[in-house]
Amino acid sequence: MSDTSSNTPATETVASAVTPYAAHAVVPRPVVPAWLLLGALVLAVTSVAGLAVAWHGLDRQRALEQELVRRQDASRGEASEAQAQSKQAQDLARDTAAKVALLDARLAEVALQRGQLEDLIQSMSRSRDENIVVDIEASVRVAVQQTVITGSAEPLVAALKQADDRLLRYKQPRFEGIRRAVARDLDRIKSLSVVDVSTLAIKLDEVVRLLDDLPLLASAERDAPEAAPAKRVVKAPAAAASVPVADGEMSQWLGQARQRWDDAVKLVWGETRSLIRVTRIDHPEGMLIAPDQSFFLRENLKLRLLNARLALLSRQFDTAQSDLRDVQETMGRYFDVHSRKVVAATELMRQVTGQARQITVPRPDDTLAALAAAGR
Known part of the structure; x- marks a missing residue:
């Protein structure tokens, strides 16, 4: 078709060239319209394009069919696997439901036990606090009795200090008032001058x-110490130098006699003083x-x-x-x-x-x- 279309203009050219000279000899052929050739050309191109598209569509359809088959096989395998997993899931769900039911029963039992335990702890806490208060009160009263009996503040001070230490270990807000009262009593008791x-x-x-x-x-x-004996004082006669020499022997005798008399008197007086003592005694x-x-x-x-x-x-x-x-x-x-x-x-x-x-x-x-x- 392409060849025909390509030769047509040449023929027309030749015909137009020889027409003046051989018009009488050559019988002209009928002229084909250009639009007809163009339509034929478009039809041929369209046909070829349609065939190409149809061929491509067939190839695509064949590929799609193969992909579909492959996907169907994969879906069938996945479906069978999903069915097996679903069965396993159902079994697991049944087991889980049984376990959940058992856990619910145990949880209810644990909740019951927890409530009982909390009640027991609260009762023990209340009883413990009451026991602490009663114990401290008893120890303080015993210390008061010991203080009254002995007259010493040490038992009461020791009991109050021990009570303060016990209350400090528990750290309960309801015990703060007791601790303040104990501190006031301790300060008041310690301010006394205890014997x-x-x-x-x-x-x-x-x-x-x-x-x-x-x-x-x-x-x-x-x-x-005894009184010291009187010292002997030997006094020479004062008139010895003035007496005459003729009377020397008489004067010497008289002096010796006076000296012996003085010595005897002093001796007697010293012995008397050693034997007799005058003292003031308030309690005889x-x-x-x-x-x-x-x-x-x-x-x-x-x-x-x-x-x-x-x-x-x-x-x-x-x-x-x-x-x-x-x-x-x-x-x-x-x-x-x-x-x-x-x-x-x-x-x-x-x-x-x-x-x-x-x-x-x-x-x-x-x-x-x-x-x-x-x-x-």
Whole structure:
């Protein structure tokens, strides 16, 4: 078709060229219209394009069919696998449902046990708090009784400190009021000047130890240094130089006689002074005590001091002060009050007498009130 279309213009050219010369000899062929040739050409191109498209469509359809078959096979395999997995999932779901039911039953049991446990813990906590309050109150009341019996604040202070330590370990808000009350009572009790009985007992023991070495009044008078004998003073006769030589022998005899008389008088006076002594004694019985009675005197004073010591330990301060006053009076009567040991022993007893006094320890009313309020 292409060849025909390409030859047509040449023929027309030749025909047009030879027409003037051989018009009479050549019979002209019928002229084909151009649009007809163009239509034929378009038809041919369209046919070829249609055949190409149809061929391509067939190839595509064949490829699609192959892909579809392959996908069908894959889908069939996946379907079978999905069916197997679905079966496994159903079995797993049944197992899971059974396990969930079992877990629900156990969870309900655990929830019940938890509720019971919480109730038990709350009851134990309440009972523990109540037991703590009751225990602290009992210990404080026992300490108050011990304080009343012994007169010492140490049992009450120790009980309050122990209560504060226990309340601090638990750290409960409801115990803060009790701790504040305990702190107030501790400050009020510690502000008192409590009698140190142990120190007073040690001082009395020291007096008992010194008692064997204290000098008695009679022994002190006997041991006093004797008066020094009078010195002999030899005086030469004043008139010896003035007498005449003839009267020398008489004057010498008279001088010797006067000197011997003076010596005899001085000797007699010295012996008399050593035997007789004038002393002012306020308590004459102190000088009249016999040496064998001094032992019983000292032992009697020791017994009085031991009684005073026992009275101090038992908080009977009036009895202790009475015994100490008797001991001081006896020591002032029979012992040498100028001796340093007697002065030291008297000072120790005076200190004990001044410090041994009854002190009323206040009751921990704030703590007891706070404990009673917390126990309600």
